[in-house]
Amino acid sequence: xxxxEKSAARVAVIGTGAIGSAVVRRLLDGGHEVTVYNxxxxxxxxxxxxxxxxxxSLREAVLSSPLVLLTLxxxxxxxxxxxxxxxxxxxxxxxxxxxxxxxxxxxAAERVASLGARYVGAGIQVSPEVIGTDTATILYSGSRxxxxxxxxxxxLLGRPRxxxxxxxxxxVWDLALFGVWYDAQLGLLRALDTVREAGxxxxxxxxxxxxxxDHVVAAVPATVSEMLHASYPAGPANLTEHLAxxxxxxxLRAGGRLGDGGLPEVxxxxxxxxxxxxxxxxxxxxxxxxxxx
Ligand SMILES: NC(=O)c1ccc[n+]([C@@H]2O[C@H](COP(=O)([O-])OP(=O)(O)OC[C@H]3O[C@@H](n4cnc5c(N)ncnc54)[C@H](OP(=O)(O)O)[C@@H]3O)[C@@H](O)[C@H]2O)c1
Numbered sequence: 592x593x594x595x596e597k598s599a600a601r602v603a604v605i606g607t608g609a610i611g612s613a614v615v616r617r618l619l620d621g622g623h624e625v626t627v628y629n630x631x632x633x634x635x636x637x638x639x640x641x642x643x644x645x646x647x648s649l650r651e652a653v654l655s656s657p658l659v660l661l662t663l664x665x666x667x668x669x670x671x672x673x674x675x676x677x678x679x680x681x682x683x684x685x686x687x688x689x690x691x692x693x694x695x696x697x698x699a700a701e702r703v704a705s706l707g708a709r710y711v712g713a714g715i716q717v718s719p720e721v722i723g724t725d726t727a728t729i730l731y732s733g734s735r736x737x738x739x740x741x742x743x744x745x746x747l748l749g750r751p752r753x754x755x756x757x758x759x760x761x762x763v764w765d766l767a768l769f770g771v772w773y774d775a776q777l778g779l780l781r782a783l784d785t786v787r788e789a790g791x792x793x794x795x796x797x798x799x800x801x802x803x804x805d806h807v808v809a810a811v812p813a814t815v816s817e818m819l820h821a822s823y824p825a826g827p828a829n830l831t832e833h834l835a836x837x838x839x840x841x842x843l844r845a846g847g848r849l850g851d852g853g854l855p856e857v858x859x860x861x862x863x864x865x866x867x868x869x870x871x872x873x874x875x876x877x878x879x880x881x882x883x884x
Contacts (some may be wrong), residue, residue, distance in 0.1 A: 606663050606668070686711045711737050727748065
């Protein structure tokens, strides 16, 4: 343990792909002693030339430092690496820096705990070239103590943000953010596809699509407030009026290449609320807590 505290400036980075390489370069620039290990040895050569220390094995890399960053492709890769480690990792912090699910983060945390170390999950909301800049947001979750102990290292990579102490919180936050982008982008693509198929000028249409996206952005604070206070004012339309539009949209999207975006489930939810006498409420009511209907 004492040995670990003394070597606090050391960091091990397992996986020197695009993200891992950017992380290693940033840590070297920040004055850290960085040990690297990559499955494909040649892929770490430039980093070694830049000053990183090459570990001969995964085990040697992990044992070299109090802080170990797993900058790997996915959970399958993380799982394989963790499965190969049968050493006592007491006092170490292992950070899973990959895009994955909540369940995967929990399993990684369990495995790391069984080896005696603390797990921190990370959600990378950046591309490699942004790492180390002010605009880089990396989400972390898990042990607050471990996060705070290594925060100065995390700060070198971008703006660190501890989003929860559950190991999976960063994965949930990370994927939910990606979901916002996919839902908006796919909504736009569905609309463009539909109007083009109908022979409508796509560029003309797109100018009006902007307005709808702006409405969503402008309504974020009010939507969050409605959700948190379980208060659902109708706004420009109530649930009964929304249901009519949603049903028309389901018909318009029928047979579309990108599907209907889950609108039949939304319609069913609205119908249930209307049947419960809540047709005059606003759309946010559909995410009311189950116990509250
Ligand atoms: N790149 C981005 O812009 C970006 C943005 C946000 C999030 N992310 C996420 O960040 C993570 C890393 O992405 P990346 O772009 O760095 O990926 P990458 O360039 O493909 O690198 C993947 C790394 O994982 C290693 N790896 C893959 N399978 C392995 C296995 N079974 N055992 C051991 N090592 C294995 C690779 O080693 P080899 O060299 O031996 O193949 C390589 O070091 C991913 O989860 C990605 O979704 C990336």
